[in-house]
Amino acid sequence: MRSDLHVHSSASDGTDPPAEVMRRAALAGLDVVALTDHDTVAGLAEARTAAGPITLLPGMELSCRLDGRSLHMLAYLFDPDQPELAAELARIRDDRVLRARAMVDKLAGLGVDISWEQVAAIAGEAVVGRPHIARAMAASGAIASPREAFTRDWIADGGRAYVDRYALDPARAIGLVRAAGGVAVLAHPRAGRDTWVTDEQVTRLAATGLAGVEVFHPDQSEAERARLLALASDLSLVATGGSDDHGSLTGYRPGGETTPAEAYQDLLSRVPDCGKKGP
Ligand SMILES: [Zn+2]
Numbered sequence: 151m152r153s154d155l156h157v158h159s160s161a162s163d164g165t166d167p168p169a170e171v172m173r174r175a176a177l178a179g180l181d182v183v184a185l186t187d188h189d190t191v192a193g194l195a196e197a198r199t200a201a202g203p204i205t206l207l208p209g210m211e212l213s214c215r216l217d218g219r220s221l222h223m224l225a226y227l228f229d230p231d232q233p234e235l236a237a238e239l240a241r242i243r244d245d246r247v248l249r250a251r252a253m254v255d256k257l258a259g260l261g262v263d264i265s266w267e268q269v270a271a272i273a274g275e276a277v278v279g280r281p282h283i284a285r286a287m288a289a290s291g292a293i294a295s296p297r298e299a300f301t302r303d304w305i306a307d308g309g310r311a312y313v314d315r316y317a318l319d320p321a322r323a324i325g326l327v328r329a330a331g332g333v334a335v336l337a338h339p340r341a342g343r344d345t346w347v348t349d350e351q352v353t354r355l356a357a358t359g360l361a362g363v364e365v366f367h368p369d370q371s372e373a374e375r376a377r378l379l380a381l382a383s384d385l386s387l388v389a390t391g392g393s394d395d396h397g398s399l400t401g402y403r404p405g406g407e408t409t410p411a412e413a414y415q416d417l418l419s420r421v422p423d424c425g426k427k428g429p
């Protein structure tokens with residue numbers, strides 16, 4: 151059984167609509183796919199309709215901040231209508247708009263001629279984010295390609311036009327997901343310097359009800375995977391994997407990383423009210 155527990159669609163910053171993501175997942179020979187868009191479940195209904203023989207694991211990737219650093223928390227099988235969780239999601243999404251507007255203002259101050267309306271038009275129905283601003287910047291001719299926006303000159307973390315955003319404390323995120331009947335998995339803790347999570351931080355999160363840690367991720371080295379596997383074993387966390395596919399942005403890679411079958415079953419067994427509900 152092949153399970154990719156981390157893919158994005160155009161409901162957040164992936165390039166393809168959920169139905170197309172599911173079609174590519176089928177072509178990649180996957181049995182289970184978790185759609186994990188950033189801070190939204192808006193793509194799940196379309197993905198479910200298009201799932202065909204694939205098991206769609208409903209998910210989301212929550213934006214968190216720990217000790218001043220950005221951290222991503224994958225969540226699965228929660229009830230998105232649980233009032234407290236729904237309120238936090240609305241707050242995160244509202245803040246994304248305020249923040250994108252503030253970045254557009256800062257860019258204007260730096261001589262970049264883009265408007266909020268252009269950015270909003272590019273984002274369309276998606277949760278607005280920096281990739282949409284980057285595309286507007288490239289369209290305006292300020293930079294040659296969207297990728298160039300992600301430097302300290304522009305909107306990379308800490309960049310001249312960067313604006314911080316509201317993010318959840320990860321322990322609170324874990325609590326919200328569990329209260330909504332789901333499980334939380336720490337996303338790519340060793341994928342990059344900006345989102346590095348230490349052993350000590352993972353240990354603290356494990357004590358607050360974290361179910362798993364993402365080990366098999368394209369941006370994590372073999373050495374870091376080995377360290378994370380040992381840590382997961384010590385802390386009784388499930389070691390998951392996923393491609394973090396973003397469509398053409400990441401060169402179409404669903405199934406490029408997967409969660410071992412036993413780990414997937416272990417994860418399902420940790421859903422608070424499993425038996426009542428499945429993927
Ligand atoms: Zn992430």
Ligand SMILES: [Zn+2]
Binds near residue numbers: 211
């Ligand atoms: Zn992701």
